[in-house]
C-alpha cells in the first residue's frame with residue numbers, strides 16, 4: 184500500500200506520543216495533521232477533521248489510504264501487522280506476546296492515574312499542592328515495577344523495544360519533562376513544574392531517554 188499515513192496528532196497527549204514513537208521507530212513516512220487543544224472537553228467544531236476521518240473525535244487517529252483507525256493500541260497493532268519489513272513492536276513468540284500485553288494493560292490501568300490527577304489541577308480553578316504531591320507519590324510507587332524489571336532486562340519485555348515500552352514510557356515521561364520540551368505549552372510547563380518521578384528511578388529515567396528519542 185503506497186499511500187502515506189495521515190496522523191491526526193494531539194501533540195502533548197501520551198496516547199498520541201505512542202503512535203509518533205512507533206511511526207518513527209519503524210521509519211514509516213507520515214503526514215502530521217495537528218489537532219489543537221484549547222478546551223476540555225474539546226468543542227465539536229475543533230474535531231471535525233477527526234470525526235470526518237474516523238466517525239469519532241478522540242485522538243490518536245490515522246488514515247492510511249481507505250483505512251481509518253483510532254486508539255493507540257489498535258494503531259500500533261495495525262502498523263506492526265501491515266508494515267512487516269520494519270522493526271517489530273510485537274512478537275512471534277507466545278510468551279513474549281503475553282508479557283507485552285500484560286505491560287500494556289499495566290500502562291493503561293495504573294500509569295494514567297497520576298497524570299489524571301495533575302491534569303485535573305491544570306483544568307481546575309484552584310491548585311491543590313497536596314494533590315500534586317499525591318500524584319508524584321503515586322507515579323513513584325507504580326514505577327517501582329518498571330525499575331525492578333529494568334534491573335534484569337534492557338527493555339520491559341526482553342532485549343528490544345516493544346509495544347510494552349512504547350505504551351508505558353509516554354505516561355512516565357510526564358514525570359521528568361525537560362524544561363525545553365515543555366516550553367511554550369502551558370500544560371507541559373505545569374507538568375514539568377509539578378509532576379515528579381522521584382527518587383530511586385535511575386534505570387527508569389535512562390529507559391525513558393531511550394524510548395522518547397523517537398518522539399520527534
Ligand SMILES: N[C@@H](CCC(=O)N[C@@H](CS)C(=O)NCC(=O)O)C(=O)O
Nearest residue numbers: 196197198225241242243254255256
Ligand atoms: N483510549 C484511547 C484514548 C483516547 C483519548 O482519550 N484521547 C484523548 C487524548 S489523550 C483525546 O483525544 N481527548 C480529547 C481531545 O482533547 O481532543 C487510546 O488509547 O488512544
